[in-house]
Amino acid sequence: MAERQLLDAPGSVADDALDGLCLAHPDLIRRDREHGYVVRAEPGPVKVALVSGGGSGHEPLHAGFVGRGMLDAAVPGAVFASPTAVQIEAATAAADRGRGVVHIVKNYTGDVLNFSIAGELAGEAGITLETVLVDDDLATDGLPGPGRRGTAAVVAVEKICGAAAERGASPAEVAALGRRVVAGARSMALALTGCTRPGGSGPSFELGPDEVEFGVGIHGERGIGRRPFGPAAELVEALTVPVVQALELGRGDRVIAIVNGLGATPPPQLLVAYRNLAGLLTGRGVTVARSLVGPYVTALDMAGFSVTLVRADDETLSLWDAPVRTPALTW
Amino acid sequence: MAERQLLDAPGSVADDALDGLCLAHPDLIRRDREHGYVVRAEPGPVKVALVSGGGSGHEPLHAGFVGRGMLDAAVPGAVFASPTAVQIEAATAAADRGRGVVHIVKNYTGDVLNFSIAGELAGEAGITLETVLVDDDLATDGLPGPGRRGTAAVVAVEKICGAAAERGASPAEVAALGRRVVAGARSMALALTGCTRPGGSGPSFELGPDEVEFGVGIHGERGIGRRPFGPAAELVEALTVPVVQALELGRGDRVIAIVNGLGATPPPQLLVAYRNLAGLLTGRGVTVARSLVGPYVTALDMAGFSVTLVRADDETLSLWDAPVRTPALTW
Structure with a gap:
């Protein structure tokens, strides 16, 4: 449906x-x-x-x-x-x-x-x-x-x-x-469904009931592998650990953390993902200085989400906090 | 999936x-x-x-x-x-x-x-x-x-x-x-899918490929009837005309128009719905003084949307425009 x-x-x-x-x-x-x-x-x-x-x-x-x-x-x-x-x-x-x-x-x-x-x-x-x-x-x-x-x-x-x-x-x-x-800044995404191009004949890929597509982009393309579906904690960890490693984040580092919905992921699920992300980072001594949770960079009707971490310092945080007034981001 | x-x-x-x-x-x-x-x-x-x-x-x-x-x-x-x-x-x-x-x-x-x-x-x-x-x-x-x-x-x-x-x-x-x-204020909603309670065995109702559930609430309950699936213009009109009639809206009236995603409806689809809503109202001489488009009052992972119209006047618009700073609404 x-x-x-x-x-x-x-x-x-x-x-x-x-x-x-x-x-x-x-x-x-x-x-x-x-x-x-x-x-x-x-x-x-x-x-x-x-x-x-x-x-x-x-x-x-x-x-x-x-x-x-x-x-x-x-x-x-x-x-x-x-x-x-x-x-x-x-x-x-x-x-x-x-x-x-x-x-x-x-x-x-x-x-x-x-x-x-x-x-x-x-x-x-x-x-x-x-x-x-x-x-x-x-x-x-x-x-x-x-x-x-x-x-x-x-x-x-x-x-x-x-x-x-x-x-x-x-x-x-x-x-x-x-x-x-x-x-x-580095990101990783996973999908629970493919996405369907308008007028297309079906989703860009099919998953078994116990699979997620890992490492997807934002065009419905296949990812880099399949993983078993599991609790949000496991899925968030699978996305986040490679990002933390690639950025060599450790104790004392500060980040802007983005949990981005890929289009069809409901708000409570993104919030549960963010809860896990915040817990994981805090547990590693990384400070989540700012965050953004919602559908910002989507892939049509794909269910799934991405985790983006951005190294932050006083200058970038001050710029992040500066007033903004756009259709999708305002503060 | x-x-x-x-x-x-x-x-x-x-x-x-x-x-x-x-x-x-x-x-x-x-x-x-x-x-x-x-x-x-x-x-x-x-x-x-x-x-x-x-x-x-x-x-x-x-x-x-x-x-x-x-x-x-x-x-x-x-x-x-x-x-x-x-x-x-x-x-x-x-x-x-x-x-x-x-x-x-x-x-x-x-x-x-x-x-x-x-x-x-x-x-x-x-x-x-x-x-x-x-x-x-x-x-x-x-x-x-x-x-x-x-x-x-x-x-x-x-x-x-x-x-x-x-x-x-x-x-x-x-x-x-x-x-x-x-x-x-009056609202009407339709669903393209039911919603699944966490841990539930499946969606709250099943629809045929050519059906939408009309008049749904926000708890996965069945609506008041089924209608054929069709272009957004038709679906938006089916939701909006009863709302316009119930509020007896006509030429010169002003409204706040809300297109609310029910949880799993991607941003472009809500925007297409809003485009149709704005066109319909303008065509009837009703001024869309303000609008809100996004997932604000959801029903877990239901795909669908609601249309809410709120009669507006100078006082309510001034209050609507006043500064707000909350997680989900900020300006």
Whole structure:
């Protein structure tokens, strides 16, 4: 049953969902339909502009993070497909306030290529441009190919860089900060179900009743292996220990911890996962300085969740705490 | 597959999820484990206190709405079971700052009974007490029994009454305002799946591939009928037209519109539903003055959504817009 989706037409779901987001937040965001991007409803202060984007199907990412203290523009592609360089170039030009632009790009071949072309075009147009590549997904570490995928750490990068830009940092400073956040961030995800593309014939993979798919991404792709289903404590530990090890986290370290729902995971289950995550980290002497629990970087209707840890220090925590007002993140 | 749940033990899920919520928001809420309630981490200003509560399994309701500008205490029961009068009495005494307390109660027999007993005990203890009963669910209008159920309109009641209390209104004024909001609020919900109680043997009902359950509540109970599955536009219209008629909404009226996910409905689907809702209302000349789209009053892992419309005026919109800082609602 869960494969049935509430939509009007399979081909227009990305478009329709984006319409819905803009209609629900007319005070915050505005869609430029002709050029294919979303910008702040009001231009805001003169500062370095932040632009991100990527395939749709991950709502509220990225348009849900456009607003004061975070992004200036978001460029959505079709479901699970990169936006075009032309779209990104237009968004970059629209967002630029004469202080330069920082592109925040999740590490997927199409996104990297199209943001790179758009960046070159922006450079030719005289716009100072920096790029932060987000590649936090530990499941793809060391595999042949383009390197680690970018997943939920992008929310922390957008939040922290967004606050730095609001405080007057230069493009190079914002980008250096973003790279520092990325270097200290890793994620792992597991799925209880595949996801179904709108109009598709069924979920992207099938699991037995006692299995979870371990190391999934956010496009319904298979993970790196199957594990037995079990209590949340075991599943959270299986995701988190590799992340803790990769970041070499130990006693005295501080992190921002994100439990991200992949789309169809109900709130109580994410909260139970977070409880286990907090307990595990505290038990290892790692301080959970801040947290985020909810569906922020989703994979259509996939049931499952990811754990992201981001090394934190006084500077990044101060930027994390700075005011933000976007459709999906506000404080 | 979707019936598998991320939890540690079926018997402790309500408790564990509440722990997770409190751990994720130590700056906002604090749990009194001995007495079984959640209060603001910091007591806040001296003002009328707002207390709500009810069965668990509807997270983030109600503990997710404790904080500045909304509730002062929330009293959770077990999954789908009322909290006890003893718990409610303790929360009422803890929340009272000498200015009186307003109980916000969803219309279910157990909740009404236990809040009523607790209210009598509070009165005997010298606490000025008012009660607002929330009964927005149109699916149960006119049925024999205790009257309309309380569902997602409770979020609007808590937000608007919370802001009024923060502005210094008396218990009677807060309660009168709450009753006015309730009188102008109706909801309808539909489900694409039943929900599975933790440790239960399966979903609360089964649907054929071309059916939706119409008029469901938030406890996995069957609705008032089955309808054919169809495009979001048709499903949203089927939910919304009875609500518009019941509230006699027409040209020039203003509403707060809530599209509430029932637990397992992914963000893009809720946004598509909202797009249709906004279009339908605008087409009838009704102004969507404010909106809320997301999982706020859930039914465990049910896939589906509800539409709530709340009549709005300058006063209620000003109160809606007032600052709020809770785990699940912040602006």
